[in-house]
Amino acid sequence: MKLDSKINITLEITNFFNKFKGDSNLENVKKHFEEEAEEFDKTIQQLIPLYSEMIDSMITALPYNVSDKFKVLDLGCGTGNVSKAVKERFPRAMIDCIDIAENMIEMAKIKLEDYNDIKYYTGDFAEFDFEAKYDVVVSSLALHHIKTDEEKKRFYMRIYGVLSKGGVFLNSDSVLGSNESLNEIYTEKWVEFMLQNVPKEEVEEKWLPKHEEEDFPAPLIKHLQWLNEIGFKNIDIVWKYYGSAVYCGTKL
Numbered sequence: 001m002k003l004d005s006k007i008n009i010t011l012e013i014t015n016f017f018n019k020f021k022g023d024s025n026l027e028n029v030k031k032h033f034e035e036e037a038e039e040f041d042k043t044i045q046q047l048i049p050l051y052s053e054m055i056d057s058m059i060t061a062l063p064y065n066v067s068d069k070f071k072v073l074d075l076g077c078g079t080g081n082v083s084k085a086v087k088e089r090f091p092r093a094m095i096d097c098i099d100i101a102e103n104m105i106e107m108a109k110i111k112l113e114d115y116n117d118i119k120y121y122t123g124d125f126a127e128f129d130f131e132a133k134y135d136v137v138v139s140s141l142a143l144h145h146i147k148t149d150e151e152k153k154r155f156y157m158r159i160y161g162v163l164s165k166g167g168v169f170l171n172s173d174s175v176l177g178s179n180e181s182l183n184e185i186y187t188e189k190w191v192e193f194m195l196q197n198v199p200k201e202e203v204e205e206k207w208l209p210k211h212e213e214e215d216f217p218a219p220l221i222k223h224l225q226w227l228n229e230i231g232f233k234n235i236d237i238v239w240k241y242y243g244s245a246v247y248c249g250t251k252l
Contacts, residue, residue, distance in 0.1 A: 076142025080108030
């Protein structure tokens with residue numbers, strides 16, 4: 001099991017966003033957002049084992065050449081880490097970013113301000129009405145916030161629906177093992193990692209309780225089964241490290 005710090009940290013920095021929302025000095029606001037985004041990204045690295053490697057594996061798995069032009073949907077984009085990685089590798093990619101938190105969208109805009117062909121939307125990606133078709137749908141540390149198995153499967157169906165023929169879905173997320181013994185190992189390894197970066201009290205009193213209250217991961221094998229039942233092909237596990245995984249499927 002693994003913590004997705006994105007939504008947790010979002011709740012904590014919402015007050016920060018509101019504080020500067022009415023500031024007429026746009027450069028000052030931008031500066032504060034940049035600083036907050038840096039802190040958010042630092043926290044992600046402290047809580048999620050091999051985070052950079054996980055994101056890199058997603059980008060490496062995209063079946064495109066550097067010069068190709070294709071349309072991407074980034075679900076739960078946060079501060080824009082995945083979208084930035086896509087644009088760095090594929091400069092001509094066109095990206096739609098969506099996140100439930102307005103402050104995250106504002107931070108993503110700043111992080112990605114040097115790139116063209118990016119649009120931003122604020123809303124719940126599980127309820128958002130996607131009208132366009134996409135060549136790629138990506139998500140990182142977001143989908144396990146969907147509570148029930150039925151809701152997860154239904155959302156995979158929506159992703160399948162917005163993909164163009166030949167389109168690829170890639171998800172990096174927290175997953176469970178196929179039995180409790182594995183889940184205990186996953187949790188143990190995750191806690192060991194966090195303790196290298198944050199105080200024990202913070203792990204026990206903050207991150208573990210929030211994980212229990214707010215995260216709803218499912219076994220990886222279930223995710224793969226759902227994708228298969230919906231109609232995805234070329235389903236595979238791109239990368240895995242205990243309770244973190246990157247998996248994919250293609251709409252043929």
